[in-house]
Amino acid sequence: MPGPGRHRVVPALRRGAGRGQGRDGRGSRGRGRRAHSSWPNGEPRGDLLRLRLLRLRPLPLRNGPEPRRGRRLDGRTVSGLEGKVALITGGATGIGRAAAILLAKEGASIVIGDVNEEGAAEVVRKIESGGGSALARRCDVGAEQDIRALIETAEGEYGGLDVVFGNAGLLRTSALQDLSVDLFERHLRLNLTANFLLAKHAAPAMRRRGGGSIIFMASAGGLRGTRGSVAYNASKGGLVNMTRGLADELAGENIRVNCVCPGWVDTPFNRPFWEHAGEGAEEEVLRGVPLGRQSKPEEVAPAIAFLAGSGSSYITGQALVVDGGMMAT
Ligand SMILES: NC(=O)c1ccc[n+]([C@@H]2O[C@H](COP(=O)([O-])OP(=O)(O)OC[C@H]3O[C@@H](n4cnc5c(N)ncnc54)[C@H](O)[C@@H]3O)[C@@H](O)[C@H]2O)c1
Numbered sequence: 187m188p189g190p191g192r193h194r195v196v197p198a199l200r201r202g203a204g205r206g207q208g209r210d211g212r213g214s215r216g217r218g219r220r221a222h223s224s225w226p227n228g229e230p231r232g233d234l235l236r237l238r239l240l241r242l243r244p245l246p247l248r249n250g251p252e253p254r255r256g257r258r259l260d261g262r263t264v265s266g267l268e269g270k271v272a273l274i275t276g277g278a279t280g281i282g283r284a285a286a287i288l289l290a291k292e293g294a295s296i297v298i299g300d301v302n303e304e305g306a307a308e309v310v311r312k313i314e315s316g317g318g319s320a321l322a323r324r325c326d327v328g329a330e331q332d333i334r335a336l337i338e339t340a341e342g343e344y345g346g347l348d349v350v351f352g353n354a355g356l357l358r359t360s361a362l363q364d365l366s367v368d369l370f371e372r373h374l375r376l377n378l379t380a381n382f383l384l385a386k387h388a389a390p391a392m393r394r395r396g397g398g399s400i401i402f403m404a405s406a407g408g409l410r411g412t413r414g415s416v417a418y419n420a421s422k423g424g425l426v427n428m429t430r431g432l433a434d435e436l437a438g439e440n441i442r443v444n445c446v447c448p449g450w451v452d453t454p455f456n457r458p459f460w461e462h463a464g465e466g467a468e469e470e471v472l473r474g475v476p477l478g479r480q481s482k483p484e485e486v487a488p489a490i491a492f493l494a495g496s497g498s499s500y501i502t503g504q505a506l507v508v509d510g511g512m513m514a515t
Contacts, residue, residue: 266496268293271344273336275327275384276354278305280453281403284483285351285490290318292491295344299325299336300354319344327354327380328372337387347391349494352381353403355422357455359414359462370417377421378428385432389441397440401493402429404445406509414462422447426505433503442502444493449509450480476511 272289276282277298283305286296290313298320300306306322313320323339325332340347356376358369381402392398407415408422426445433443450456450471460468472478489508492498507513 265292265491265494267349267491267494270294270348270494271297271340271346272349272351272494273297273299273340273347273388274351274353275299275325275333275336275380276403277309277322277351278302280455281448281451281483281486281490282351282353283309284487285353286320287313287316288484288487288491289349289351289494290320291316292495294349294494296320297336297340297344298322299327299332301326327352327384328375330383333380333383334387337391341391341394346395347388348395348398350384350388350392350398350400351403351490351494352384352401354380355403355405355455357415357418357458359458360417361414362416365417370420373417373421374424377418378424381425382428385436385443389436389439392441393439398442399494399498400432400436400441400443401490402443402445404429404447404505406447406449406507406513408445409447409505409507409513412459415459429505430503437502442493442498444498444502444504444506446486446489446493447505447507447509447513448481448486449475449507449512451486452480452482474512474515475509476515479510481508481510 267289270293272286272294274282274286274289274296275298277286277296278300279302282298282300286298286309290296296310296313296318298306298309300322301324303322303324310320310322321339321343323336325336327333337347354376356373358373360366360369385400388398388400392400402425404425405418405422407418408424408426411419426447429443429445436443463471472480486508489506493501493506
């Protein structure tokens, strides 16, 4: 309904008000009386047609109409993150940074774990300057004790843990014959084992809160393969399927587990890939992306906020692809 004073009341409509008018403004006596109020072909008669048009287009005030605006209704929002505690690994830059800032805007308190302490501190300052709450700790996700300490920090400082975003990761490229066991296993350690440990140690903390949401940063590279990236492909592919297993295992504790699979995101992370692929590769790769460009980290963060919050309360075990249509073609 337009607010009082926004629109001139149309006299014809006024006449319709009163006896026999239902709550929806339609005269109840008019209902079911089509034969009398319309021509045989079903067209309404002229006077009724005019009346209808007037209903559809309220007359503007002389000084120009104020546009109608949506109003925020009270109650459940899609994110439902107000008052939640969210832990993010690799939150100092790129997608992790964008997710930390968005989740904080949605009302969550943020705990960042990263080896880049300076970058993480900058994100904390940014969140605090916007009125949010965040803290950062040095955490190498390759070290189990760092992961445990980060979860203890979340519980100790904020009183619990509701959301975990396992985002830190590694990408190095190498032709198969040059790929060392050490480099292969480092991908498994940082992209897969670290997230297994994150889930293992976060689950008891979430259980104490009555449930939670775990989101892993997988990749389109976990759903398809690319030459020179087989270690990355193996680790992210394992992460996608670990998501499914954990979703089943933790569902009984009201803990949901999902992952996101971005395509090409414009961060320094992909630099090794572009260097390995050689000149012109970026343009060629992007020709395979229907939207024709890389995404910004801020375009991936909403998928994480969605999976973190109550709007996805019936979604678990899924890999949400955010790739500009690449996997669809
Ligand atoms: N950029 C892309 O195109 C793309 C696409 C798909 C998936 N991803 C995934 O997104 C995640 C984040 O990548 P990004 O693009 O935002 O890159 P990024 O380099 O901007 O961010 C990575 C963050 O992880 C941190 N980090 C690295 N190693 C760490 C460790 N051992 N312990 C703790 N923190 C560590 C870095 O300091 C950095 O803050 C990665 O898991 C990556 O695989 C990226």
